[in-house]
Amino acid sequence: MNETAMREKFVVVKDRMQKGYRYALVARAGDVFNAEFKPELTPKQMLELGVFGGKYMTEATSEFPKSWFSRAKLSQDKPDPKFNCFSVVASQSLSVWRARGWIHPDDPRGWFQWYCRYYMGRRLGEEDRRQIKRWKAMRRHIAQIRFNCDEGDVFCRRRQRQALLHWAYDSRKI
Numbered sequence: 193m194n195e196t197a198m199r200e201k202f203v204v205v206k207d208r209m210q211k212g213y214r215y216a217l218v219a220r221a222g223d224v225f226n227a228e229f230k231p232e233l234t235p236k237q238m239l240e241l242g243v244f245g246g247k248y249m250t251e252a253t254s255e256f257p258k259s260w261f262s263r264a265k266l267s268q269d270k271p272d273p274k275f276n277c278f279s280v281v282a283s284q285s286l287s288v289w290r291a292r293g294w295i296h297p298d299d300p301r302g303w304f305q306w307y308c309r310y311y312m313g314r315r316l317g318e319e320d321r322r323q324i325k326r327w328k329a330m331r332r333h334i335a336q337i338r339f340n341c342d343e344g345d346v347f348c349r350r351r352q353r354q355a356l357l358h359w360a361y362d363s364r365k366i
Contacts, residue, residue: 207252217313231360239264246275282354
C-alpha cells in the first residue's frame, strides 16, 4: 500500500467515550515510529500479557484488529488485578489522570489508547511528542528494578513491573 492510499483511510470511532471522533491513518500499522519511540511490546502483546486489570477498552474493541483481542485477558465486569500479568494493581484511576492533565481530548482513555492509535498509523504531531516524552520517563522504573532486584526475579517489584507493561516495556526481561 502506498503512502497516498494510507492518507485516504479514516477511522470513525463510536463507543461509550467517543462518538463521531475521526482520525486518519497515515502510516502502516506497526511502522514508521518516531526514532525515539521504541516500545518493546505491541498493543496485542500487552493485552495478551494482561494490563489495566483487563478492563481497558472492553467496549471499544471494534476500532482495532480482532486479533488483538482473541487471546487478551479481559474482564467484562470491572478491573481486576488477577487479569494483570503480575496480578497486582499498578494503575491510577482515569479521574486522577484527568486531574493531572495527562488526558488529551482525542484519547479520553489515556496513554494506551494513544499508543494503540499510534501503532495503527495515526499521527498527531505535538501530542505524539508529548506522549513519547512520557513513555521515555518510565525508564526510571527500569533502573530501580535493576538496582533493587536480582536479574530475572519477576516477583521483585511487581507493581513497577506491571506499570512498565502498561507503557509497552517488557519488564519480564529485566
